[in-house]
């Protein structure tokens with residue numbers, strides 16, 4: 001149905017679809033496919049695409065994965081009513097620039113399992129120019145132990161982020177992700193590569209990595225904040241986040 005009719009649409013929680021004005025011929029519900037479960041084995045946590053933000057917030061395995069950054073990212077999105085309905089599938093396939101979850105999921109190196117398309121990393125998926133005409137079935141995250149830091153800066157508790165950040169250090173490898181710049185979440189690749197080569201980063205290594213991140217990521221102005229303000233926020237919170245995952249005082 002999805003491939004035959006360009007106006008047919010997959011239904012996640014339906015919250016964002018409800019706010020959009022595009023014409024829809026058929027809404028395709030996935031609720032009978034058992035995609036609303038969080039499962040785990042020795043190596044992976046598997047999230048069905050219909051798992052809600054509230055499930056992510058309260059899941060015990062996610063609360064202990066990399067400092068619980070995915071649960072924390074969910075916790076600050078609207079109230080429980082919205083979190084009970086909004087899904088992880090709708091969040092990923094909507095590819096929103098403001099998304100807090102995409103930032104945390106990139107830091108966890110999430111992998112996406114589709115009905116037709118071969119498995120992709122979230123990074124590969126977000127790099128695609130257009131969303132795929134496919135069904136996202138599940139999301140896989142490695143259970144590699146490590147530390148994590150998530151921070152959302154917004155004008156009020158329930159507002160969209162002016163900037164959000166997620167930093168993870170797992171098995172000696174770093175992920176530094178900044179979202180709502182206001183562009184979609186992006187990894188600071190040069191900064192990550194720099195830190196990956198250092199066994200015990202010092203304060204000056206952290207400052208150098210923060211500077212690299214600021215040079216490679218782009219920031220811009222919109223109604224919420226100016227480019228300069230976003231850049232300064234990123235400077236402060238990337239440094240704090242790195243100190244937190246490395247175990248230095250900040």
Ligand SMILES: Cc1cc2nc3c(=O)[nH]c(=O)nc-3n(C[C@H](O)[C@H](O)[C@H](O)COP(=O)(O)OP(=O)(O)OC[C@H]3O[C@@H](n4cnc5c(N)ncnc54)[C@H](O)[C@@H]3O)c2cc1C
Nearest residue numbers: 010012013014015016017086087089090091093099100136
């Ligand atoms: C009032 C409000 C405030 C919000 N504030 C924030 C915020 O502060 N931070 C934040 O990060 N997010 C925020 N969100 C976004 C929210 O977290 C969800 O990302 C958003 O609602 C989309 O999820 P959904 O389940 O409602 O998706 P839907 O609206 O159902 O779908 C969104 C898109 O994804 C597609 N889709 C859904 N599921 C699949 C699937 N399995 N396979 C393929 N395509 C699929 C749909 O066809 C559609 O194109 C907010 C949303 C609302 C309504």
